[in-house]
Amino acid sequence: MTVSPSLSDILPLAVTPGEPAGAGAEITLKAWSSARNRLCPFFLLDDPERLERLSHLIGANVPIEAVDKPEDAAKVFQRALPVLPITFSAAPVPGKLNPVNGSAVIAGIERAVQYTCEGRSAGVVTNPIQKSVLYEAGFKYPGHTEFLAALAGPDITPVMMLAAPALRVIPITIHVPLKQVPEALTTEMIVTKARITAEALKRDFGCKAPRLAIAGLNPHAGEDGTIGTEDRDIVAPAVETLKADGIAAFGPLSADTMFHAEARESYDAAICMYHDQALIPIKTLDFWGGVNVTLGLPFIRTSPDHGTALELAGTGRAHAGSMIAALAMAGDMARARAMHQND
Structure with a gap:
């Protein structure tokens, strides 16, 4: 019998600094303070002295302890937040980019990925970044996900999943204007992302035989071509290909009846055709518990499902729920991956 690894058996998670003017450090401090007894140990890449000042500013009074290497994090985690020091060129000011x-x-993101690829941390939990600032530092990627894929190596297809206890969703197209979605959508794109999703569900979420609900693009999934032909010509062939692969996929389904409680019991993840078709239901069901997960990488990556919250930085009002959920999910994924490898 395979025994599930306990929290103490999992390597610590590497948490990136995110935008230092944003609320990322605050929600990490709050996550340690309120949930450390039920989370996998983690360490934050940041400036220990600035975290001490910030902790006092927001009234969290979290003890900070600098560590030299990831392996030291678990030893101090219950008494203090472990921090692997990085140096900022200027002292970060909350709310001021x-x-x-x-x-x-x-560099913080690169180090977190390096530690994880070296087997020194169990996964990467990324605090939100401000892309406009990074572009001025030479950042050449549309976002976090593409950068992580580049760090992972060639021939990586990252897939964005939004996950909460009640629902997992995968948008096939993401930041695409709605009027451009039909021309951007292809059968191959649906099949590729669905295959990656099915594999990740087995490896990282403990689903032995993943069930995928495939949403239609049009109202009522096109009604046999009378309300648009994309579901008949693009989505349905993808479903048939997935079935031929042995994946339990079904659809295209009318999206307006996919997300009630009874329907959600019939699948492990919903494959959606565009951004809001996926994100509206999960944010409605669990706004603070949603986690951004990147599938298709050789390492675990989760992130809070929100932005930098510059307007809340330094106020103590930033909500840590999504960060706690991201840390918890990364730990759960690490345990599931360990069990999958031992099977």
């Missing part, structure tokens, strides 16, 4: 700190943010 400063492009000179972009290079430190990029």
